[in-house]
Amino acid sequence: MCGIAGISNPAVRAEALAVDIRSMLAHIGHRGPDGAGYVVDHGFAMGAVRLAILDPQWGAQPFSDRSGRYWLCYNGEIYNYRELRMTLEAAGYSFQTRCDTEVVLNAWIAWGPDCLKKFNGGFAFALYDSASGELVLARDRFGKRPLFYAQHGNSLLFASEMKAFLAIPGFAFEQDPGQLSSILGQWTPLPHQSGFRGIDSLPMGQWLSWKDGSLVTHTYTDLRFDAGPDVATQAEALQLVRERLTRSVELRLRSDVEVGVYLSGGVDSAIVAALAGEFSSRPLSTFSVEFEDAEFDESAEQKLISNHLGTRHHAQRITYADIADSTPEAVYHAEVPAFRSAFVPMYLLAKRTRQVGIKVILSGEGADEAFLGYDLFKETLLREAWNQLAEDARRSKLERLYPHLSHYGPEDIAAVTGLYHQFSSEKMPGLFSHELRFQNGQFSARLLNDPAPPFQAISDYVAANGGYQKLSSVEKAQWLEYKTLLPGYLLSTQGERMSFSHGVENRCPFLDPEVFALATSINLKFDDGFTEKRLLREAFRGRLPDAIIDKRKFPYRAPDAAAFAAQRPDYLDLVLSDGELEKMPFLNAKFAQRLANRVLERPASEISTKENQTFLYLLSICLLHRKFVQRQGLSEPILPPLEKAVNLAETGGAYASQGNFNSVT
Incomplete structure (x- = not known):
C-alpha cells in the first residue's frame, strides 16, 4: 500500500465521511493505482490506495484483526516482516495473508508502540481502535514515507500527501511566511514543517495519538552515534560493511513483483546494483537519467556499470525543454518549495520506470550521510582544526578538498583560505558545520517581506535535543543532514514524491539501522576523512570497475x-x-x-x-x-478501482473476515 488518508470528527455521520474519504483517496490515487479501500465509523473514516507489491491477492486495505476492533491503513514496507511474523506466530498470533500489513497490525496489538523500534523499513500508518475511538499515526525512523496532519475545525485530517486535503470542503491552503523563511534559510523543511499554515508533518521516529479531540505526540527513537559494534581493524570494518549492506539489499528485494535499481553513475548505486544482481536469477533492470547538457551527464559511467553487471539498462534523456515542461506538475507532487531543478528529471525517470513495468526500485540515497560522502564533512573537519594547523598543513588539506572540481586551482584555494579564516569558529550555536551553506539561505530569505529570522527555527530545534551538544562536530553535521536535507529534500522532493507520482516505490539499502550503526562507529577510525567514503569504496574494490570505485563525488545536478x-x-x-x-x-x-x-x-x-x-x-x-x-491548473482526481469498503456504523463493529465487507456508496 502506498497512500493513506483519513478524517476524525465525532459530529459527522459515516455516510458523509465516506464521500470525503473517497475524494481524499482520489487526490492521492497516483500513489497506489492498483486499488483503493476505506472504512467508516461514527465520526471516523480512513482509507488507502494500493500499489500491489506483497501478496497482491490478499493485501487489500484497510486491514482488521479477526475481532474487527483494530483497523490499519499502512503505507510502506517492513523489510524484516518475515522474521517478526515468526516471532508473533511463536507467541500465538495467526495470519490470514502473506502481507507485511498484517504483521504491522499484529505487532501493534502484541507490543504496542514498542513494535516501532523493531521495524526495519520505510513506513507511515494509521491505526484505529474502534472500541476506544483512539487513532494512532506513526512514521519510520528515517522519514522515508510522508505523513501530514491538520486540525480543521473539530476534525483531524491526515494523509500521505497534503493534496488530499483539497478534497475537504472549507479547507483553505495558506503559505506560512514563517515556515518559508526557515525553509529558504536551511534549504529544506524541518521535520515538523510543511510550508503551509496549520499543516504539520509528523517527524521521523515519532507517533501520535488522537482521542476525544486531544492530540499527543511521542518519540520512539532518535539517531544514536554510539550503538555500533566495536571494530578493531580496518579488515574487520570492510568485512562488516560488505555483510551488512548485502543483508540490507537482500531484505529490500523481498517483493512479489520485479525490483529494479536506479543507477546514478556513482559508487553508491553501483554497489546496490552489484549486490541486487547477485540475488537475481535474471538480468537486473536498471534506470538512469542522461542529460543533453554534458555538464550534468554521467551516462558514460552508467553504461560502464551496466555493461560490467550485465543489466537491462533504460536511460531517460533530459533536455531543457523536458525540465521546463514538467516543472509545474513535479512541483505539485513535491508540495514544498525546492532550491534546485534536479527533482524534475527524477519525476520523468519514474514515469519511464513505470512504463517499463517496474513498481519497485532500489537506490543509493543515504550513503553520503552514513559514510561521510559530502564536502560538508571535510569542510567541517578542516574548519574545526584550522587555528591549530600550520600554513603548509592548511594548504595541503585545501588541495585535497574538492578533487571533483577540475577548475579548482590556486586562486580558488586563496579564496577558500580567507573564508576559512572567517569561519574557523562557531558563529551560530550548534550549527558550526552548516554555517557556510546557510550563507546562501540568507540571500534566499530576501524573497520575503519582513522575514522571520531564517535560522531561528533550526536553532531552537537543535537546542531542544538534549544529546545533540554531546556529539562531535562531524556527528552534528551528520545529525543535521539526517534531520533536514535527507528527509526534507532527497528522500521526498527528489525521491519518494517523484517516484510515487507514477506509482513506483523506492527502497534505500543504505537507510538500514544496522548499516547506519556500523558506519557511524567506523567513520574517521581508520583515516582522516578527506577521501570521502573510503571504507565503503575499499569494501567493494574488485567487484566494480576501478574507474567507478575511484571516481570522486560528482553531485547529482540538473540545469536550473x-x-x-x-x-x-x-x-x-x-x-x-x-x-x-x-x-x-x-x-x-x-x-x-x-x-x-x-x-x-x-x-x-x-x-x-x-x-x-x-x-x-x-x-x-x-x-x-x-x-x-488558488487551486488553478489541477487535474481531475481519479479514484483507483475500489477493492474494499466497510461501514462499521451499520454493522456495529462486526466484521467476519477480510473477504467480506459492506459496500458504502
Whole structure:
C-alpha cells in the first residue's frame, strides 16, 4: 500500500465521511493505482490506495484483526516482516495473508508502540481502535514515507500527501511566511514543517495519538552515534560493511513483483546494483537519467556499470525543454518549495520506470550521510582544526578538498583560505558545520517581506535535543543532514514524491539501522576523512570497475535557471508579472522581480549559485500558490478501482473476515 488518508470528527455521520474519504483517496490515487479501500465509523473514516507489491491477492486495505476492533491503513514496507511474523506466530498470533500489513497490525496489538523500534523499513500508518475511538499515526525512523496532519475545525485530517486535503470542503491552503523563511534559510523543511499554515508533518521516529479531540505526540527513537559494534581493524570494518549492506539489499528485494535499481553513475548505486544482481536469477533492470547538457551527464559511467553487471539498462534523456515542461506538475507532487531543478528529471525517470513495468526500485540515497560522502564533512573537519594547523598543513588539506572540481586551482584555494579564516569558529550555536551553506539561505530569505529570522527555527530545534551538544562536530553535521536535507529534500522532493507520482516505490539499502550503526562507529577510525567514503569504496574494490570505485563525488545536478531562460514557458509570468506577484503579499515583489529578470536575461555563467537557488525557490513558491492556494491548473482526481469498503456504523463493529465487507456508496 502506498497512500493513506483519513478524517476524525465525532459530529459527522459515516455516510458523509465516506464521500470525503473517497475524494481524499482520489487526490492521492497516483500513489497506489492498483486499488483503493476505506472504512467508516461514527465520526471516523480512513482509507488507502494500493500499489500491489506483497501478496497482491490478499493485501487489500484497510486491514482488521479477526475481532474487527483494530483497523490499519499502512503505507510502506517492513523489510524484516518475515522474521517478526515468526516471532508473533511463536507467541500465538495467526495470519490470514502473506502481507507485511498484517504483521504491522499484529505487532501493534502484541507490543504496542514498542513494535516501532523493531521495524526495519520505510513506513507511515494509521491505526484505529474502534472500541476506544483512539487513532494512532506513526512514521519510520528515517522519514522515508510522508505523513501530514491538520486540525480543521473539530476534525483531524491526515494523509500521505497534503493534496488530499483539497478534497475537504472549507479547507483553505495558506503559505506560512514563517515556515518559508526557515525553509529558504536551511534549504529544506524541518521535520515538523510543511510550508503551509496549520499543516504539520509528523517527524521521523515519532507517533501520535488522537482521542476525544486531544492530540499527543511521542518519540520512539532518535539517531544514536554510539550503538555500533566495536571494530578493531580496518579488515574487520570492510568485512562488516560488505555483510551488512548485502543483508540490507537482500531484505529490500523481498517483493512479489520485479525490483529494479536506479543507477546514478556513482559508487553508491553501483554497489546496490552489484549486490541486487547477485540475488537475481535474471538480468537486473536498471534506470538512469542522461542529460543533453554534458555538464550534468554521467551516462558514460552508467553504461560502464551496466555493461560490467550485465543489466537491462533504460536511460531517460533530459533536455531543457523536458525540465521546463514538467516543472509545474513535479512541483505539485513535491508540495514544498525546492532550491534546485534536479527533482524534475527524477519525476520523468519514474514515469519511464513505470512504463517499463517496474513498481519497485532500489537506490543509493543515504550513503553520503552514513559514510561521510559530502564536502560538508571535510569542510567541517578542516574548519574545526584550522587555528591549530600550520600554513603548509592548511594548504595541503585545501588541495585535497574538492578533487571533483577540475577548475579548482590556486586562486580558488586563496579564496577558500580567507573564508576559512572567517569561519574557523562557531558563529551560530550548534550549527558550526552548516554555517557556510546557510550563507546562501540568507540571500534566499530576501524573497520575503519582513522575514522571520531564517535560522531561528533550526536553532531552537537543535537546542531542544538534549544529546545533540554531546556529539562531535562531524556527528552534528551528520545529525543535521539526517534531520533536514535527507528527509526534507532527497528522500521526498527528489525521491519518494517523484517516484510515487507514477506509482513506483523506492527502497534505500543504505537507510538500514544496522548499516547506519556500523558506519557511524567506523567513520574517521581508520583515516582522516578527506577521501570521502573510503571504507565503503575499499569494501567493494574488485567487484566494480576501478574507474567507478575511484571516481570522486560528482553531485547529482540538473540545469536550473538556464533551462527556463532557454525555453521561456508561459508560467514564468508568475515570477515576472506585477499582478501575479501581488497575489502573494508575503513576497518582496520588487526583489523577486528584479532577481527573476536578472536570472532569465543574463548568461548562465554570470548567475551565482545563490541567485540560481533563490530563483528556483521563487518559481516553486509561486507554482505552489497557484496549485494549492488558488487551486488553478489541477487535474481531475481519479479514484483507483475500489477493492474494499466497510461501514462499521451499520454493522456495529462486526466484521467476519477480510473477504467480506459492506459496500458504502
